[in-house]
């Protein structure tokens with residue numbers, strides 16, 4: 001029911017003024033929330049808005065202007081055009097030029113004579129032209145001084161760590177900071193990648209107590225800010241920040257961080273979301289039916305990708321690769337796809353690609369810039385971590401793990417371990433993805449650190465069974 005009380009009119013005007021103020025002070029994400037709230041209040045203040053048009057002012061200005069605005073009073077049209085112009089102005093600041101042009105086109109239909117609308121439209125067209133031609137105009141040039149950020153995502157075991165190591169190894173002269181987020185009760189990756197510093201990473205931040213797409217998102221913001229602070233104090237410049245998400249992360253909220261935090265938004269630029277795909281196991285995860293309201297993270301990872309790497313092509317036939325490619329294309333029609341083994345990709349195809357487009361993301365998810373998005377993980381997927389002293393008997397270990405993963409490998413998505421094997425001074429590193437598994441000796445154990453660490457991630461995991469099973473392999 002529309003509200004015609006004078007208070008309602010005041011409310012949207014106040015919110016509009018706050019939105020403009022926030023935009024002027026470069027608090028752009030907050031400005032988005034305020035202008036959306038102003039549009040909602042404005043809609044409520046309009047007595048004539050029918051139920052069919054409910055929400056349309058906010059979600060589809062072009063359609064509202066063309067189909068529904070005819071019956072509005074002239075003054076209300078100018079007011080609405082002003083609100084859309086403000087939202088366009090904010091979107092331009094965030095880099096969503098196409099969307100901003102759409103809002104301004106709608107505003108121009110309602111109030112063609114409004115000077116502010118005309119000026120913003122001209123500004124937006126100019127910026128779009130610069131963007132297309134790659135000319136460095138002030139606003140565009142400012143983005144070139146920002147630190148580029150690369151998000152590596154992809155389902156459990158698809159090859160993210162392998163890709164990260166490849167990037168670091170291949171870019172000796174570059175200075176990268178790395179943020180690593182691992183799913184699981186105990187961290188294993190830091191044991192597997194202890195030599196990242198040797199590979200040349202400037203700074204490594206581990207986040208192991210939750211998922212950066214939700215529970216430790218605040219930590220991600222703190223981590224990114226601390227990277228900025230460190231480089232600013234040192235007077236150095238980074239070539240980029242690489243974020244490796246967990247295999248169960250939804251990349252959208254991670255990407256949203258680069259718009260939601262004003263400090264990060266002003267100093268960092270999301271270069272691209274690179275999604276690793278396990279050619280052997282991806283289809284089963286992409287096709288999995290989730291309960292109502294629960295996200296399929298594998299699908300989200302494909303939908304938001306700016307580049308897809310179909311990895312592990314050695315494990316499948318060319319027909320299987322084609323079926324998988326078609327499935328991916330059905331989710332993300334235009335994304336460039338690269339095919340690899342052991343994540344060996346030409347870095348120019350994934351780094352410095354300026355692949356992330358706010359406009360494209362807003363087309364896929366119009367709620368992307370909304371604060372507090374609904375986001376629910378599949379609660380049936382959990383992890384069991386085992387950490388215990390002792391030495392494994394290699395034969396018993398092999399027999400137990402082979403039986404376990406052959407029988408339960410459908411539900412056990414991922415197994416990782418750094419184990420102490422009797423008769424060897426070296427760490428035995430174990431990797432399993434569903435029923436495919438293997439292990440090999442790595443570097444020697446540093447003194448005092450010889451402790452077995454094993455992690456299982458999957459569905460319906462039985463902690464007692466896993467613990468008892470593992471302990472039965474101890475010599």
Ligand SMILES: Nc1nc2c(ncn2[C@@H]2O[C@H](COP(=O)(O)OP(=O)(O)OP(=O)(O)O)[C@@H](O)[C@H]2O)c(=O)[nH]1
Nearest residue numbers: 155156157158159160161162247311312341342431
């Ligand atoms: N056969 C085959 N194995 C691969 C390939 N790429 C990576 N692997 C192996 O797959 C396993 C998992 O690789 P990771 O790089 O750890 O995968 P991840 O995505 O980081 O895993 P999580 O972080 O646990 O989700 C490791 O044993 C890799 O050596 C490939 O192209 N072919």
